[in-house]
Amino acid sequence: MPELPEVETVRIGLKKLIIGKTIVNVSFDWPKSFPNDPQQTAAFILNARIQNVRRRAKVLMIDVSTDYSLVIHLKMTGQLVYRGEQTFGAGHPNDSLVGDLPDKSTRVIITFADNSQLFFNDQRKFGWMRLIPTLEIPNIDFMKKVGPEPLEPSFTLQVFQDQLLRRKNTNIKAALLDQTVVAGIGNIYADESLFMAGIHPKSIVGAIPKRRINLLHDSVVHVLQLSINKGGSTDKNYVNAEGKKGSYMSFAKVFRQEGNICPNGCGSIIEKIKVAGRGTHICKKCQKLYKVA
DNA sequence: CACTTGACCTGTCCGC
DNA sequence: TGCGGACAGGTCAAGT
Numbered sequence: 001m002p003e004l005p006e007v008e009t010v011r012i013g014l015k016k017l018i019i020g021k022t023i024v025n026v027s028f029d030w031p032k033s034f035p036n037d038p039q040q041t042a043a044f045i046l047n048a049r050i051q052n053v054r055r056r057a058k059v060l061m062i063d064v065s066t067d068y069s070l071v072i073h074l075k076m077t078g079q080l081v082y083r084g085e086q087t088f089g090a091g092h093p094n095d096s097l098v099g100d101l102p103d104k105s106t107r108v109i110i111t112f113a114d115n116s117q118l119f120f121n122d123q124r125k126f127g128w129m130r131l132i133p134t135l136e137i138p139n140i141d142f143m144k145k146v147g148p149e150p151l152e153p154s155f156t157l158q159v160f161q162d163q164l165l166r167r168k169n170t171n172i173k174a175a176l177l178d179q180t181v182v183a184g185i186g187n188i189y190a191d192e193s194l195f196m197a198g199i200h201p202k203s204i205v206g207a208i209p210k211r212r213i214n215l216l217h218d219s220v221v222h223v224l225q226l227s228i229n230k231g232g233s234t235d236k237n238y239v240n241a242e243g244k245k246g247s248y249m250s251f252a253k254v255f256r257q258e259g260n261i262c263p264n265g266c267g268s269i270i271e272k273i274k275v276a277g278r279g280t281h282i283c284k285k286c287q288k289l290y291k292v293a
Numbered sequence: 294c295a296c297t298t299g300a301c302c303t304g305t306c307c308g309c
Numbered sequence: 310t311g312c313g314g315a316c317a318g319g320t321c322a323a324g325t
Contacts, residue, residue, distance in 0.1 A: 077304095077318095279317075
């Protein structure tokens with residue numbers, strides 16, 4: 001569930017909270033969540049200072065002063081929650097989904113010199129946190145393959161079209177979810193942008209008219225940016241770096257809206273179908289199916 | 294090579 | 310109430 005807007009919201013929050021802090025301890029209970037040699041971990045990041053928090057696609061990078069980075073993928077249920085002096089003994093805000101930490105989904109705990117802590121929680125254990133030399137990050141497989149950042153100015157219509165050409169025989173939903181086509185789109189924003197562009201998710205990429213691709217390009221950018229402005233989507237698990245929910249779900253037009261009236265006012269009901277192996281939300285009337293060029 | 298499906302996990306919900 | 314099974318969805322490996 002954490003997609004580009006959620007990861008970006010975490011990045012912005014973490015940047016405010018942990019820059020300049022010194023790591024004094026790292027502990028973990030599930031090796032797959034933190035597949036690093038414990039001795040190396042100690043040698044490479046203990047007493048290191050946090051210098052920057054970056055994002056590429058759905059991947060977060062916490063750069064430290066030893067030229068190493070903690071590279072983090074939250075996958076579906078990962079959370080990065082900071083607890084610091086301002087929250088000690090203060091209880092938890094109403095919009096928090098997270099209670100006392102650590103809890104049973106806590107996989108990694110990073111403790112800073114001022115006793116504040118960063119918790120990596122991950123109920124389903126799909127996410128991971130790896131220690132990698134900062135300069136080597138571009139060489140890891142995922143970074144080499146991942147497509148353009150949709151919110152960069154370089155993500156032009158032409159770039160989008162060219163990227164989609166590589167998947168022209170598959171359905172548009174699978175193409176949008178393919179991280180080598182565009183970085184950062186997941187199930188929520190694929191459904192939302194396809195609805196906004198009026199394209200049925202089962203449409204074959206090569207059969208979609210150029211003006212619709214143009215609309216889809218603009219929809220992707222709009223939907224992602226709107227969600228960042230709303231602090232991301234909290235469907236079940238997602239929280240920001242302070243443990244708080246995002247509010248985009250109350251603006252979602254089709255995602256998890258099955259059974260409701262189409263917000264376009266066309267009179268039909270939002271349906272849930274399966275496309276590319278994923279739950280997919282559509283308005284049959286407003287989203288046109290393109291099968292043949 | 295293009296494309297699809299299954300595995301990785303755990304918590305929740307639904308039907309019997 | 311208990312219990313099995315489907316489902317949730319990001320990514321990679323394995324399959325067609």
